[in-house]
Amino acid sequence: MSTDTAVRDDPVSARPAGFWRDLLSVAIRALRQIPREPEAIIPALVIPLFFFVVNVGALGDVATFTGVDDFKAFQIPVAIIFAVTGVSRASALVTDITGGYFDRLLVTPMHRTSLLLGLMVADLALVVALSVPVLVLGFALGVQFATGAAGVLVFLLLAGLWGLAFTGFPYAIALRTGNPAAVNSSFLLFFPFAFLTTTFLPLDALTGWLATIAQFNPVTYLLAALRSLIMEGWDATALWQGLAAIAVVGVLSFVLAFRALQGRTART
């Protein structure tokens, strides 16, 4: 009890909270915001399911000619990519910048990098959560993982890391421009990544310029890794290439994003 009184009598004074606590604080706030603006995530829930149903319905029979026996299993990774690519807190970040809340954070002693990393932690949690309904739909339609439960976890991890790797682009735009319209148009980046690849057919079945571009699109290798977990079993090469593809995109987008953060928080 005596310590209790002592604490009560001491005037409260500020001290740096430390990097990890700052990171957690930013992430907690971001995660708290998500259910309060459901309009921001509903498209990310609906679009992948829509495309999944349409693609399977339209192309399921055609695909058998290209050697894909189970087109539902083939399309689940595509739906996951659609669900997680481009999901970020970048719009909320722009609102903070234009509304002045970002400045309020900058006058606290918090670590500057946690401003962005905290949001990314929240994004990682969100994209993994967004992958779940797609997987549930797949299971309901009879899709089975050749790699079992461990494969499902690796699958979610790869999807989460890909989603995270991609967030750097919208964040870079948000921090550079502070402009909501610019951030909204960053979803355009999603199209070449998501469509100029093996979205509909396996790589062998692609021809001409699309085949060439698909060979350089990191999503091609990511899809191959995800598909291998469902359709083939543990394939070290596919997984390794998938991770490498995520890493290449992640390094590029994070460099852009953290440079933009540096620019935004510089006192120039």
Added chain:
Amino acid sequence: MSETAIVTRAIERRFGDNVAVAGVDLTVHEGEMYGFLGPNGAGKSTLTRLLCTLLAPTGGTATVAGHDVVHEPTAVRLRIGVALQEAALDDKQTGVEMLRLQGRFYGLTARETTRRVAELRELIDIGDALDDRVGTYSGGMKRRLDLALALIHNPRILFLDEPTTGLDPISRATVWAEVRRLNRELGVTVFLTTQYLEEADALADRVGIINRGELVAEGTPGELKRSIGTDVLVVEVGDQVENARTTLRTLDAGTGIGGVETDGTSLMVSVDDGARAVSPVALALDRAGITVQQLALRHPTLDDVFFRVTGHRIQDDEGEAP
């Protein structure tokens, strides 16, 4: 109490060719309430951002709470509370959530934050609204929450950038009362910027007047106003203003007439003893054949001081002064 809270020496901030703050020397003592008065675009916000470590100066130095703003920004940040123009809040959170989050950024423990939230509930008249989402707040409530957020970590120095701009008169009075209480009862040093003369007059122990990035006058509101004279005689003379001005300039010093300045179609005559100066002024103008349309005697305001040092009125471009 004689410690200095804020010291700047020739502090300067340029944006390209534009000089927003042009070499300001400022000393604010601990426990003091310092009002920084100037029109829009005079450099008030830029100076505030320099002192709050949001901007780096392009010249000169500044020390806040004993720490250099350029080299020890974290030490400065730990000791200051800041409420910038436009209450910077998050509509999606409740007041309590915002306060608790703010506490975390200042390294407070959960228990300390709980205590501070309870204290601030008392100090800032915001009541049960703290548990509602900020999006539902009125403008006045937002400002009060803004103030509470700036105070969560018990700062020694509080920066308020135009704390009542855009508020209705009642909310403005509430904010004034709260700022005064913080200063008087808790000894918090307050640096506030304002474009409202009444605000500087009502709150500040000392006022600095800024115009085009330069500090053009400084003193207690009383001192500044006395520098104009005890009274001001405002004489409305229509288009004969230049003529009238020449006439009054030739008046005998014995009438106690100080400066004569033109303000549109009026003359502003600074006088030591208003009652004694009315007759000689009216008489002199009448003899010169100038028709006096209106003649008023009033005490000088900070706006008169501003007018004297800059040649224009603070409130020229402002519509919502109380």
